[in-house]
Amino acid sequence: MFLDLFFGKKIITRFAPSPTGELHIGGVRTALFGFLFAKNQGGKFLLRIEDTDRERFVDGSVEHIIEALDWLGLIPDNRRNIMFQSKRLDIYKKYAFDLVKAGHAYVCVCDKEKLEYDRQRQIEEKKPPKYEGHCRNKNIKIGDIEDGDFVIRMKMPLSGKIKFNDLIREDVEFDFSLLDDQIILKSDGYPTYHLASVVDDHEMGVTHVIRADEWLASTPKHIVLYGMFGWKIPFFAHLPMILAPDKSKLSKRHGATGVFEYKNLGYLPEAIINFLALLGWHSKEDKEIMNFKEILKEFSLNRVQKGAAIFDIKKLNWMNSQYIKEKSGNELLPLIEKLHGKEFIGNKNLALKILDIGKMRMEKLSDFKILKESFDMAGDYDINLLKWKKDSLENAQKNLKQCAETLKILLNHEFNQANLEKILMPIADSQGRGEVLWPLRVALSGKEKSPSPFEIMHVIGKEEALCRIGIAIKKISRE
């Protein structure tokens, strides 16, 4: 790869998802590493939609994928000119036919039922299931068979071994005799992954194929295909998988798998990127909280882990909270509004104050709702909650009255956290902090757990604070 750089050849990577649903979190990691590798070296990152399986196609998923990549900041260089395999059917067909003419591939007319029967028999006989090559030497001409009645298979070498170097796995070896004569063109005229990806990677000028681990075993087929076409073989890097906590494939039953599920749960793209980058990669200095720029600068494929990594949502949560803390209320508010709507936020100025004070209690953007309740005093509270430990209600009332009287001397614009502490702490210190501050905080929040009374008063202001304290005092009198 250094030679390529030396001769001025640009690195080109690509992300090639299938539009079979929402962009999976594992797919994002693949895209991310491809993006980082290319951009880190001033190369290009391209997007290609692998929509050759018409049965699994899910409407709207292409738009979803593009939107997700935009949201994460993994913008492909061909954003305005994305390659769709379904629009290139003639090209694949032409290449497949060329291969037949050159004797590298052949027309196969075996029917599906027969092949399935063979497979079952082979499995029962404990032999590796493999196409038995009925049509391999029949030399059937394309013009002799009607469209739809045949497939095209590539002629794999019958013996020998193939060895190649994976940028992550290093040397990998396979035995040709175990490899199948893979179908490259289906009877519906669509190519299979193997043909389409090799043709496209070549035509797009892809220099480094960075893809998921599951493709490692079919890489020999791809290398053979490159050889048949006489094309330059790109570098390969097979990324380790992301697993669920039970070490199985990450799926719906483990929780969210789609990017937008995470978005809707209140995760920030920065946190998702940072977290995913650390799943299988680490900076030299072992730095963990890294922004996109830092990751981009330091990324290299040779520090990528070989083994699979387990997706630990707790670490993502922590990371998300770190990114929330870094942001100002002004930055957070539009994000929350966009995600959960205006009603979720309520009064904007109030929300801003709440965010500045309370963001350290938020793990996700959606936590704002619970946070806000501490300031809203939504719902009635039990009168006994006003009691501090063994202290009496009467004493709580007495302390509340004293606080209220003292608070009255502050003017509206002086009603901030610093001033509040200055005038209230002497009372708390003389009467007992718990005895004073606990009932005060309950009177203000109506909750057992909440931010401090100073923070709440600072947010809600003098009038509202005195009103709430007054309610608590009356509540005790009625008792």
Next chain:
RNA sequence: GGCCCUAUCGUCUAGUGGUUAGGACAUGGCCUUCUCAAGGCCAGAACAUGAGUUCGAUUCUCAUUAGGGCUACCA
């Protein structure tokens, strides 16, 4: 079943032919404190097993075990 890949605390990982095997998340404790967070400090916690090479292996080799991937007219 066959082939391929992988293997350091519960998790993500650093690291080395000789280290008190390091960090982060999580867990527990303490500090702070009106509660809950946040923050600070501390603790427990790992080289899968067995051979071999070696003066010495967590590190190199082999086997075993475990996990994963592939084995489609899916990608």
